[in-house]
Amino acid sequence: MKLLVCVSKTPETTTKIQLTADGKEIDTAGVQYIMNPYDEWYALVRALELKESAGGSVTILNVGPADNDSVIRKGLAIGADDAVRIDVSEEKDSLYTARQIAEYAKSQAYDIIFFGKETISYNGSEVGAMVAEFLDLPYVGEASHLEVDGGKATITRDIEGGEEVIEVDTPVAVSAAKGMAEQRIPNMRGIMMAKRKPLEVVAAVDYPDTTRIVTYEKPEEKGSVKLIDPDNMDELVRLLHEEAKVI
Amino acid sequence: MVLVYAEATNGQFKKAAHEVITYGKKTADILGTECHALVLGDTPGAEALGKYGAGKVYRVSGASLAAFDAAVYTAAIADAAKQLGATVIILSHNSTGKNITGRLAARLEAGSVPGANTVPEMRDGYFTVRKPVFSGKAFADVQLLTDVKIISVAGNSIPVKESGAEASVETLEISLPEPRTKVVKHQVATGRVPLPEAELVVSGGRGLKGPENWGVIEDLAEALGATTACSRPVADSDWRPHHEHVGQTGVAIRPNLYIAAGISGAIQHLAGVNNSKTIVVINSDADAPFFKAADYGVVGDLFEVLPRLTEAVKKYRGQ
Ligand SMILES: Cc1cc2nc3c(=O)[nH]c(=O)nc-3n(C[C@H](O)[C@H](O)[C@H](O)COP(=O)(O)OP(=O)(O)OC[C@H]3O[C@@H](n4cnc5c(N)ncnc54)[C@H](O)[C@@H]3O)c2cc1C
Ligand SMILES: Nc1ncnc2c1ncn2[C@@H]1O[C@H](COP(=O)(O)O)[C@@H](O)[C@H]1O
Numbered sequence: 433m434k435l436l437v438c439v440s441k442t443p444e445t446t447t448k449i450q451l452t453a454d455g456k457e458i459d460t461a462g463v464q465y466i467m468n469p470y471d472e473w474y475a476l477v478r479a480l481e482l483k484e485s486a487g488g489s490v491t492i493l494n495v496g497p498a499d500n501d502s503v504i505r506k507g508l509a510i511g512a513d514d515a516v517r518i519d520v521s522e523e524k525d526s527l528y529t530a531r532q533i534a535e536y537a538k539s540q541a542y543d544i545i546f547f548g549k550e551t552i553s554y555n556g557s558e559v560g561a562m563v564a565e566f567l568d569l570p571y572v573g574e575a576s577h578l579e580v581d582g583g584k585a586t587i588t589r590d591i592e593g594g595e596e597v598i599e600v601d602t603p604v605a606v607s608a609a610k611g612m613a614e615q616r617i618p619n620m621r622g623i624m625m626a627k628r629k630p631l632e633v634v635a636a637v638d639y640p641d642t643t644r645i646v647t648y649e650k651p652e653e654k655g656s657v658k659l660i661d662p663d664n665m666d667e668l669v670r671l672l673h674e675e676a677k678v679i
Numbered sequence: 680m681v682l683v684y685a686e687a688t689n690g691q692f693k694k695a696a697h698e699v700i701t702y703g704k705k706t707a708d709i710l711g712t713e714c715h716a717l718v719l720g721d722t723p724g725a726e727a728l729g730k731y732g733a734g735k736v737y738r739v740s741g742a743s744l745a746a747f748d749a750a751v752y753t754a755a756i757a758d759a760a761k762q763l764g765a766t767v768i769i770l771s772h773n774s775t776g777k778n779i780t781g782r783l784a785a786r787l788e789a790g791s792v793p794g795a796n797t798v799p800e801m802r803d804g805y806f807t808v809r810k811p812v813f814s815g816k817a818f819a820d821v822q823l824l825t826d827v828k829i830i831s832v833a834g835n836s837i838p839v840k841e842s843g844a845e846a847s848v849e850t851l852e853i854s855l856p857e858p859r860t861k862v863v864k865h866q867v868a869t870g871r872v873p874l875p876e877a878e879l880v881v882s883g884g885r886g887l888k889g890p891e892n893w894g895v896i897e898d899l900a901e902a903l904g905a906t907t908a909c910s911r912p913v914a915d916s917d918w919r920p921h922h923e924h925v926g927q928t929g930v931a932i933r934p935n936l937y938i939a940a941g942i943s944g945a946i947q948h949l950a951g952v953n954n955s956k957t958i959v960v961i962n963s964d965a966d967a968p969f970f971k972a973a974d975y976g977v978v979g980d981l982f983e984v985l986p987r988l989t990e991a992v993k994k995y996r997g998q
Contacts, residue, residue: 445927445947449816458817469928526791527784552814552927556793557772561749561781570859571749573778576921586863590922591774592688593873596747597864610914610921610929640824642790646807647820651953657960657970662979665991668959671975673995676957678936679879679903 433488433580435479437512437546438533438560439471441496441503442553455647467503470548470608472510477613478578479546480511486580488543489513493536495529497521501631508626509618515631524641526554530562531639538567544585547607549574557607564605572598576611681707681714682765683733684756686775687722689867694876695771697731697839702832703769704732704842705798710767716846717759719752720744729846731839736848737763741855746865748858749778757786758853760827767799772831773875780831791829792821796836796933796954814927814950834875835933871906874923879905880934880955882925883913884948886941886962886981890918895985896940902992908932910942926951940981944969961985 443449443463450459466472479490492507494500495518504515518532537545545567547560557573564571576595577588580602587598590609618626660668672679683703685696700716707714716733718725725736737759743751756779760768768783770776772794784791792808796818799808805822808830812819867873874880881900887893893907900907907923914924925932927950937955941962942948949972952958960973961981970976977984 443813445950447813448946449813451817526781526793527788530781530785554812554819555810555814555931556781557777558781558784558791558793561778562785565750565753565782565785568750571778571782572860573749574774589774591865591867592875593871593922594865594867596862596866598860599863600860610924642784642788642823642825643792644822644824645819646802646805646822648812649809649818649820651815651818654958654972654974657973657976659976659978662977662984662987665977665984665987666994668975668977668988669991669995672936672957672959676936676974678957679992679995 433482433486433543434541435483435488435490435544435546436537436540436542437471437476437479437490437492437507438563439476439492439494439503439507440468440548440551441465441494441500442468442551445469445552449650451648451650455649458648465503467506468548468551470550472507473615474608474610474612475546475548476507476510476512477616478608479544481613482580491516493518493533495520495532495636496523504631505626506618508629508631509622510616511622514629516634517631518634518636520636525643526556526559527562527642528639530559530566532636533559533563534566535637536634537563543602544580545569545603545605547605549607549609560605560607567605569603569605570600571605572600573607574609575606576609578606578612680712680763680765681710681767681769682760682763683714683716683769685716685718685728685733686771687718687720690722692722692724692728694839695773695834696728698834698837699769699771699832700728700731700733701840702798702837706767706769709799709801715763717756719755725848726845729843730841732842733846736846737851738848739851739853743855743858746858746862747775748860749782751856751858753779753782753786754856755853757783759851760787762851762853766827768827768829770831772833776831780829784829787827787829788825789827789829790823790825791831792823793831794833795830796833798837799830811931811954814931815954816950833933835878874906874908874925874930874932877906877932878935879903880908880932880936881905881938881940882908882910882942883940884910884942885912887913892982893919895982899938899985899989899992902989902996910948939969940985942969943967944972
């Protein structure tokens with residue numbers, strides 16, 4: 433099976449987001465970056481498991497600047513065979529990113545293209561669906577299980593308050609949610625081998641911006657907490673009703 | 680014209696559909712245009728969507744729409760939008776929406792804002808929409824630069840408002856592709872409101888000590904009519920099902936009321952819940968970081984506090 437895993441880069445999860453003084457950008461000073469957890473923990477690991485059981489190859493792909501190579505190398509250390517970075521000088525919007533992935537993938541005949549459920553930075557949940565549309569592939573979002581048997585995939589996807597099981601012929605695009613696999617920690621040998629694995633850098637194709645982030649804002653800080661006597665829960669209920677007006 | 684995809688869930692138009700139409704109507708008012716609803720399939724009761732602001736309801740029917748297939752639904756919405764000359768397309772940012780929004784944007788080569796939480800505005804001559812980013816740690820204001828614009832609306836972002844009367848329902852003729860996915864099982868828990876749509880949520884963390892103790896959470900949820908949630912380690916230890924896990928790597932929610940018991944308030948947990956309107960924290964440790972993000976706090980043993988709170992809610996509800 434020929435498998436592609438699209439990976440993105442996000443600030444480490446404990447990062448306190450700070451804005452530049454004009455509020456136009458995220459202040460990146462001191463921010464540590466990681467591979468987007470859904471891409472690393474679930475999409476990549478499930479792809480590796482499928483390769484281990486059925487043979488084939490796992491390629492990881494990132495659309496981003498040269499700084500992203502360290503995140504890509506981590507994917508190689510976890511076990512991907514090779515990597516592609518589509519070279520852009522800065523982060524671009526979802527449709528631009530998807531266009532680049534589709535351009536690269538269209539001639540490669542992948543059986544499954546994996547995405548994460550969402551990036552924990554932009555929280556878009558849309559790049560995978562966009563790539564699927566550009567390539568005219570079926571797409572199953574937020575998948576928690578995936579089995580493949582001779583060209584037929586059986587996929588469980590999360591829906592509000594439940595799940596749905598779907599059968600579809602490959603090739604297919606899938607976005608991975610919790611449940612799909614268990615996180616793998618790269619070992620020393622993997623890290624050493626990753627240095628020698630191929631990382632191809634490909635030029636981007638032209639595509640216009642369709643959106644533009646103009647400002648950021650932080651949520652309002654909460655005022656100080658109102659403490660309620662643990663013996664007086666009637667008072668809490670009263671406040672929730674009369675003051676907060678939520679019950 | 681603003682076209683809103685009104686989704687039916689389990690054979691009915693529910694809150695999610697009413698929310699997006701309310702949102703679509705407000706958007707149309709800002710642009711000085713009309714808001715219409717699009718219904719896919721034969722769900723009855725579509726006239727009533729007019730009450731939330733749809734001037735007209737358009738219906739597309741066909742065997743291909745019987746079960747959900749993202750490509751088929753996308754084709755139907757895209758073709759309807761073209762036929763009707765819609766310039767703004769609005770959907771819910773729920774599991775259906777997440778399967779469609781990106782496809783629709785690619786098909787129409789249109790700019791999209793997934794998961795918007797406020798109504799658009801015209802700012803500096805640009806159509807601008809706000810959405811949460813970094814799982815709620817910040818908001819981004821996004822300009823849409825294309826003629827056709829797509830917005831998916833995060834659940835609980837806008838109070839449902841009845842503003843009109845029943846609408847007429849017209850059928851649209853659209854030739855649909857064959858679905859390539861086959862739904863072999865569809866399973867939803869009945870009873871509780873699904874977590875992303877819930878207005879009241881009671882959540883438990885590692886302070887509960889084990890799955891056998893969840894009765895105190897369930898009882899309070901029952902008394903309030905709330906949905907239950909949990910922190911990540913709780914789901915990771917299989918004390919609770921995965922779909923209850925909230926936070927940066929779980930479900931992001933914005934209920935009116937979030938009650939957290941035995942949860943310390945780690946930054947990754949807060950990221951998924953801090954857009955809640957009111958937060959109540961119950962923790963035995965007065966220094967737990969969650970108190971800094973709370974509106975109301977109770978310093979105490981949750982095994983004593985929760986049953987008392989449940990009794991107080993029952994007393995209040997009984998009045
Ligand atoms: C990459 C990454 C992503 C993550 N994503 C998420 C996420 O999406 N969601 C998430 O929740 N976490 C996430 N985490 C984990 C997060 O960092 C915390 O470890 C986790 O939220 C802690 O869960 P907890 O509050 O239930 O447990 P603990 O931190 O162990 O806190 C238990 C709390 O219960 C209190 N307590 C104990 N006994 C009682 C009692 N009898 N009465 C009252 N209070 C009591 C304690 O004082 C304590 O504050 C993530 C971590 C990483 C590294
Ligand atoms: N710059 C990128 N390069 C490669 N893949 C990406 C990139 N951005 C997003 N993706 C993929 O698309 C998924 C969804 O992203 P988003 O739509 O931004 O939530 C991610 O989990 C990745 O799998």
